[in-house]
Amino acid sequence: MDMNNEGCKASEVIDVDTGPTFVLRGSVVTMNDLNEVIENGRVVVSRGKIACILEAGQSLPPEYNSVPEILTDGTIYPGLLDLHNHFVYNVLPLWGVPERYQNRTQWPRKREYVSNISLPIRVLAGYSRTARAIVRYVEAKALIGGTTTGQGIRTRVQGGIRLFHGAMRNVEETNDDRLPEAGTLVQNLQNNSEAIKNFRRDLETHTAFFYHLCEGVDTSTRRYFTQLIENDLIRKSLVGIHALALKPEDFNTLADQGAKVVWSPFSNLLLYGQTLDLATLKESGVRFSIGSDWSPTGSKNLLQELKVARHVVESQGAGFNSRGLVRxxxxxAAAVTGWQQHLGVLKAGAMADILVIDGTGGDPYDRLIDATEADVKLVVVHGVARYGDRDFMETLNVVPEQAPEPLLVGGKKKAFQLFDPDSQLADLTVRDASEILRDAMADLPAFLSSVKNDNARLISLGVEHPQPFVLELDNEYAPNPDESSAPGLSADWDNIAKSVDLDSFVVNSDNYWPLIEAQNNISDELRRVLKEAYQ
Structure with missing residues (x-):
């Protein structure tokens, strides 16, 4: 096996990358084009990149003999890329979906949705103290599930919109010429010349442009696909999220143009009672990735979403295997974003985004899908250990003056290192963020009243931006001019829920399984599969 280790020299790492040097030993699942797996291999990380990968018996180059070596007793994968997630909403728990819907314009109009999801997140995201806490909390939640890349957390700082830079990568703003930035459109494309012109421009200027395409199962939803055809908007850069209403010939059209799809099976099943026909997807040859969507009607993280995806594959007998799901x-997923030379694979010269899962042996792809949050031993982003087993995090800590922040996950000792002196969240721990959110969510009407009073006081004092750090919400439904509106969409704050629980970091929590039991649109078999996987 030739792992091309010519890059195993510190002098060959480019200057713009920084970070510590260390070695991880374990079973190495490369996810390269040959899907090579190296038992008892070693991954050498230096200055943010993978310097080399060594097979069992190969000696370390002399310059690495004195660096820390972590005996992981685990299986080492590339970090996970979640290409469909509305992260800001992930402080909210799973919604009890009351009925089966036909398309995405229906459920946001429901009063119980507005009361329990839309209004709570609007007030939490619009107040600086809770907005900062949301960013800290949802990044921590994603890292616990092994995610190293996700869609952007869009903030408004002193009135100016920008994307927050935290512990994970952000597909929409990378600040790295090697990683082309993606564009996103969540709402349905309006049928006017200006909107179509802007859509075409975005397709032409981005390597990947993510569009919520035909989210629904009724025939009328497919018009958003025919709209793209009629305006010559099926391009290689198009990434269709959900794509539920597409016909077999539509997938063939996407494949012919090199377009891609993001599949979110749990969200599809919870809201619409069905998901993609995988035989059609496989036959078309369309490249696809998997996204967990958001916690109100989706998975907590990609580890959960992979379990749902495997269940659908087995239920449909569609011919995909666990290796394909992990890819x-x-x-x-890295290829969808145009990042395949740098991420999504373990190889010399790639960026060091790494996930370690407890245990070795057996099928390495099923091992990842079987894993729960407690099995995540280490998460590395650009060579920096951000989360993992407490002893690993202490060994790899890059901020000596700032000890890793401890927590227990499934009875196992874990820790974060999210500190960055240049971050606006440098003073905010995960524990403090959790307490801030729990306090606010315990009495939402009272919290709303305090926010209004605080804003009025600051405005009276001449403060132009009373809340200098707020979050932009990317999944608030806004009807197109050709769609009818409905009661409940406006901010009727009298209807805000009295309280909402802060969603837990992990699936196997006391309050999660009753929420699963209350879902009307998923099968008893899927309920059983999830419970057995976690309990």
Whole structure:
């Protein structure tokens, strides 16, 4: 096996990358084009990149003999890329979906949705103290599930919109010429010349442009696909999220143009009672990735979403295997964004985004899908250990004056290192963020009243931006001019829920399983599969 280790020299790492040097030993799942797996291999990380990968018996180059070596007793993968997630909403728990819907314009109009999801997140995201806490909390939640790349957390700082830079990568703003930035459109494309012109421009200026395409199962939803055809908007850069209403010939059209799809099976099943026909997807040859969507009507993280995806594959008998599903959150996901030379694979010269899962042996792809949050031993982003087993985090800590922040996950000792002196969240721990959010969510009407009073006081004092750090919400439904509106969409704050629980970091929590039991649109078999996987 030739792992091309010519890059195993510190002098060959480019200057713009920084970070510590260390070695990880374990079973190495490369996710390269040959899907090579190296038992008892070693991954050498230096200055943010993978310097080399060594097979069992190969000696370390002399310059690495004195660096820390972590005996992981685990299986090492590329970090996971979640290409469909509305992160800001991930402080909210799973919604009890009251009925089966036909398309995405229906459920946001429901009063119980507005009361329990839309209004709570609007007030939490619009107040600086809770907005900062949301960013800290949802990044921590994603890292616990092995995610190293996700869609942007869009903030408004002193009135100016920008994307927050935290512990994970952001597909929409990378600040790295090697990683082309993606564009996103969540709402349905309006049928006017200006909107179509802007859509075409975005397709032409981005390597990947993510569009919520035909989210629904009724025939009328497919018009958003025919709209793209009529305006010559099926391009290689198009990434269709959901794509539920598409016909077999539509997938063939996407494949012919090199377009891609993001599949979110749990969200599809919870809201619409069905998901993609995988035989059609496979036959078309469309490249796809997997995204967990958001916690109100989706998975907490990609580890959960992979379990749902495997269940659907087995239920449909569609011919995909576990390796293909893991590729959909690693190598193939990186290819969707145009990052395949740098991420989604473990190889010399790639960026060191790494996930370590407890244990070795057996099928390495099923091992990842079987894993729960407690099995995540280490998460590295650009060579920096951000989360993992407490002893690993202490060994790899890059901020000596700032000890890793401890927590227990499934009875196992874990820790974060999210500190960055240049971050606006440098003073905010995960524990403090959790307490801030729990306090606010315990009495939402009272919190709303305090926010209004605080804003009025600051405005009276001449403060132009009373809340200098707020979050932009990317999944608030806004009807197109050709769609009818409905009661409940406006901010009727009298209807805000009295309280909402802060969603837990992990699936196997006391309050999660009753929420699963209350879902009307998923099968008893899927309920059983999830419970057995976690309990």
């Amino acid at each position: 959909a959150v690693t190598a193939d």
